[in-house]
Amino acid sequence: MTSQVVCCRRAAELLYEYAEGSLDGELRGLLDGHLAKCAPCRALANTYAATVRMSMTMRWSGMPQEVSVRLHVELERRISAG
Numbered sequence: 157m158t159s160q161v162v163c164c165r166r167a168a169e170l171l172y173e174y175a176e177g178s179l180d181g182e183l184r185g186l187l188d189g190h191l192a193k194c195a196p197c198r199a200l201a202n203t204y205a206a207t208v209r210m211s212m213t214m215r216w217s218g219m220p221q222e223v224s225v226r227l228h229v230e231l232e233r234r235i236s237a238g
């Protein structure tokens with residue numbers, strides 16, 4: 157194990173910025189490394205990317221509240237399930 161390990165909880169925190177493309181290089185690299193090994197987080201990253209794309213397409217200032225809430229509920233469920 158190296159000292160630069162991204163756990164699933166940390167990865168989840170970084171995913172939104174990652175999907176927006178606003179994550180800086182070092183963190184992005186760490187997250188990429190985690191996603192390469194972790195299928196659940198990869199699926200979550202795809203969900204985030206799709207959501208961000210959708211909200212941008214619709215020219216909304218942010219995620220629709222309902223989607224945001226559902227996403228976070230799902231996130232919490234996955235994290236607590238391990």
Ligand SMILES: [Zn+2]
Nearest residue numbers: 164167194197
């Ligand atoms: Zn993970």
